Amino acid sequence: MSVRAGIVVTGTEVLTGRVSDRNGPWLSEQLLALGADPIAIAVVGDRPQDILRALRFLASEGCSLIATSGGLGPTADDLTAAVVGEFQGREMVLDEPLQARIAVILAPLMSRWPDLDPEAILISNRKQAVIPAGAEILEPVGTAPGLVVTPLAGGGPTVVVLPGPPRELQPMWTAALRDSEQLRAALAGAAEYRRDMLRLYGIPESEIAATLRAAQDAGVELERLEITTCLRRGEVEVVTRYEPAAAPVYDAFAQLVRERHARTLFSDDGTTVDEQVFGLLRADGARPVQTIAAAESCTGGLLSARLTERPGSSDAVRGGLVVYSDEAKVKLAGVDPALIEHVGAVSEEVAAALADGARAALDADVGVGITGIAGPGGGTAEKPVGLVWLAVSHGDGRRLTRSVNLPGSRADIRDRSTTVALHLIRRLLLG
Amino acid sequence: MSVRAGIVVTGTEVLTGRVSDRNGPWLSEQLLALGADPIAIAVVGDRPQDILRALRFLASEGCSLIATSGGLGPTADDLTAAVVGEFQGREMVLDEPLQARIAVILAPLMSRWPDLDPEAILISNRKQAVIPAGAEILEPVGTAPGLVVTPLAGGGPTVVVLPGPPRELQPMWTAALRDSEQLRAALAGAAEYRRDMLRLYGIPESEIAATLRAAQDAGVELERLEITTCLRRGEVEVVTRYEPAAAPVYDAFAQLVRERHARTLFSDDGTTVDEQVFGLLRADGARPVQTIAAAESCTGGLLSARLTERPGSSDAVRGGLVVYSDEAKVKLAGVDPALIEHVGAVSEEVAAALADGARAALDADVGVGITGIAGPGGGTAEKPVGLVWLAVSHGDGRRLTRSVNLPGSRADIRDRSTTVALHLIRRLLLG
Numbered sequence: 001m002s003v004r005a006g007i008v009v010t011g012t013e014v015l016t017g018r019v020s021d022r023n024g025p026w027l028s029e030q031l032l033a034l035g036a037d038p039i040a041i042a043v044v045g046d047r048p049q050d051i052l053r054a055l056r057f058l059a060s061e062g063c064s065l066i067a068t069s070g071g072l073g074p075t076a077d078d079l080t081a082a083v084v085g086e087f088q089g090r091e092m093v094l095d096e097p098l099q100a101r102i103a104v105i106l107a108p109l110m111s112r113w114p115d116l117d118p119e120a121i122l123i124s125n126r127k128q129a130v131i132p133a134g135a136e137i138l139e140p141v142g143t144a145p146g147l148v149v150t151p152l153a154g155g156g157p158t159v160v161v162l163p164g165p166p167r168e169l170q171p172m173w174t175a176a177l178r179d180s181e182q183l184r185a186a187l188a189g190a191a192e193y194r195r196d197m198l199r200l201y202g203i204p205e206s207e208i209a210a211t212l213r214a215a216q217d218a219g220v221e222l223e224r225l226e227i228t229t230c231l232r233r234g235e236v237e238v239v240t241r242y243e244p245a246a247a248p249v250y251d252a253f254a255q256l257v258r259e260r261h262a263r264t265l266f267s268d269d270g271t272t273v274d275e276q277v278f279g280l281l282r283a284d285g286a287r288p289v290q291t292i293a294a295a296e297s298c299t300g301g302l303l304s305a306r307l308t309e310r311p312g313s314s315d316a317v318r319g320g321l322v323v324y325s326d327e328a329k330v331k332l333a334g335v336d337p338a339l340i341e342h343v344g345a346v347s348e349e350v351a352a353a354l355a356d357g358a359r360a361a362l363d364a365d366v367g368v369g370i371t372g373i374a375g376p377g378g379g380t381a382e383k384p385v386g387l388v389w390l391a392v393s394h395g396d397g398r399r400l401t402r403s404v405n406l407p408g409s410r411a412d413i414r415d416r417s418t419t420v421a422l423h424l425i426r427r428l429l430l431g
Numbered sequence: 432m433s434v435r436a437g438i439v440v441t442g443t444e445v446l447t448g449r450v451s452d453r454n455g456p457w458l459s460e461q462l463l464a465l466g467a468d469p470i471a472i473a474v475v476g477d478r479p480q481d482i483l484r485a486l487r488f489l490a491s492e493g494c495s496l497i498a499t500s501g502g503l504g505p506t507a508d509d510l511t512a513a514v515v516g517e518f519q520g521r522e523m524v525l526d527e528p529l530q531a532r533i534a535v536i537l538a539p540l541m542s543r544w545p546d547l548d549p550e551a552i553l554i555s556n557r558k559q560a561v562i563p564a565g566a567e568i569l570e571p572v573g574t575a576p577g578l579v580v581t582p583l584a585g586g587g588p589t590v591v592v593l594p595g596p597p598r599e600l601q602p603m604w605t606a607a608l609r610d611s612e613q614l615r616a617a618l619a620g621a622a623e624y625r626r627d628m629l630r631l632y633g634i635p636e637s638e639i640a641a642t643l644r645a646a647q648d649a650g651v652e653l654e655r656l657e658i659t660t661c662l663r664r665g666e667v668e669v670v671t672r673y674e675p676a677a678a679p680v681y682d683a684f685a686q687l688v689r690e691r692h693a694r695t696l697f698s699d700d701g702t703t704v705d706e707q708v709f710g711l712l713r714a715d716g717a718r719p720v721q722t723i724a725a726a727e728s729c730t731g732g733l734l735s736a737r738l739t740e741r742p743g744s745s746d747a748v749r750g751g752l753v754v755y756s757d758e759a760k761v762k763l764a765g766v767d768p769a770l771i772e773h774v775g776a777v778s779e780e781v782a783a784a785l786a787d788g789a790r791a792a793l794d795a796d797v798g799v800g801i802t803g804i805a806g807p808g809g810g811t812a813e814k815p816v817g818l819v820w821l822a823v824s825h826g827d828g829r830r831l832t833r834s835v836n837l838p839g840s841r842a843d844i845r846d847r848s849t850t851v852a853l854h855l856i857r858r859l860l861l862g
Contacts, residue, residue, distance in 0.1 A: 017456025018456075019661055029448040228476075237444065322751035325750060331793075
């Protein structure tokens, strides 16, 4: 039996693109992991009618659980609780104990913003204690409480109402799973699924389509696997969801991919290239941790930022250089100005000199150099927008260089360059 | 008269959060600008039934235009064209001239991937030339054509079918607006709206709620304005959409915000703090461009990356330093190791020394220093996770420092720190 679930993300700022939604995909992933079947994320503005229609759409599609995000704030356009109350046939009532608990939460906020009118804050937030009668309260993580609201008349979906900020929504969801019997009841009967991922780098998506046909021809029962492929930051991801009984089918499929794409398949265990690079830099029995430093021109610091995304990256990353101008390449990374004059800043030679310069400046074992034309201006027939030269060098004398011609916008080219760099680092470290 | 519009974003990778959707919000913004009324973005997986249901939901909500993104690729899970054909009551047919045009587009791809089986590519992509009979073709930007498909029987929404990659979708949409009479007909009668934005920094969102009540009390006809507020990267954005006749109402509201929030309102003309900082750095009659450089610890390069996001930023940004370790702070930014020893790396003094060090290392007019605890580990009672010290110094001797206690995850803290830095830079440059 499958438990269908839906997600309603509210907020005109999300609908109109000023804020990018992280909650819908996060909740969907959570529901998948619980064995539910997320069928849609509906993003709507702050208008009550649109929120109500989205709830009705998901209910009519047979969802037994709907999670909402957003619209629980203090302003008048925050209306989700009231709409869910209407949807479930429940009147809105002030919960006085909840109001008192919110007042306690607000006290430190008021001391942080001493200029504010405390009365105004209390009025704004009284609203947050008005909830559908009989709803289960999920205690606030910020100032907004969440709710679990079942239909008064029975027979419809349970609605879990969550706040918009991800740092409030995520712990509240986790707590609700633990504490709310109504939520657990709505999820009862969810099937068990497995989910596995293959990641490939350096091939077009159409090659996977050919492999899927080959698998079919070889008798692999693909209809027992739910396979999706997508391009993500320059890599091809193949995600497969299947019931435990179909594990041998998945194994046969994965084996075929391993055989056909041995050179481009870099991950079959869910690890990202970022994780693999850190795994390779890590100390092992034979040697201490290897350190890494980048000297970046067109990426302007994005690679260093990506290398320091994970906690604990300071073991391997001491720092880096952003060398946007030629003067900075010379002064910080020690690139010979005559070399830049001779071959141009976007060249294999300068990328290599940047890698060596980063290594020297930061006393690192591994150096990375990136120099390219991110556009939209600055391209020539010989060196068009999207041309990026990359180099990785190691203190032991090994070195790799490559160039790529990346498509897309300035932001795409800059982001994609960091993926190319990580794969080049990985190749060098694998030897 | 209002033209209701809806958006269907397809792709299991989007529904399950592996890829974050940029198309839904972008299309919504475009529709708004055209005077249409986007009511919902429905994100669904690659299952045909779910795509079909999302189309039916939006049609039942009175949309006269639906735009879809994704599902036009070469793999078998790319099914949008066929589902839209079914939805509109049109059979799928191979368009041979289109197939030939796609073959021409694929030729350079095949030379780029010389190892591939050309036959496999052609089979994969033949599929992309199978379209609903009578559909209008939008010429491929990548390899996938788009479509404009009206209901065979009349009386329903026009569906514009667009590819998933934003760099294909965006130019195709623009071309369709110019060339497709069917698309223009679906948008006929859209109202004209204005849209204005106020940006504030350094106040909680609840203050805006109080101001809205004050506006109401002062007789401003708020019901003629569609006002939404949201928190975005540490700023409060107030966006108002209104018909041209309500312009005096908006002006009265904006004036009230200016009066009540004079110190925190930093933009009433749509400019971002990033744009304002570059405007202040730019050369004017009195002096040449001012240059800027950052020395970043916890942000790991994110501020330099943000400063180099815009084309032409090389006028003001020569480069920067990523000084993640104490050694790097000493070696690259010239921070006195005794100072770090004495007050700790996360301190006002070290932030100031980093700002000065960045200025010196890059010969810049303005230096920025950022040092903080991004977490999740490394916090203490005295210096908790989220504590960030920032400093901005100018070659003329001016200096500003501040500390913040930022909430959220490691990624939130790092990102938010760059916003705090930009506001500090702005304050220094404004004098």
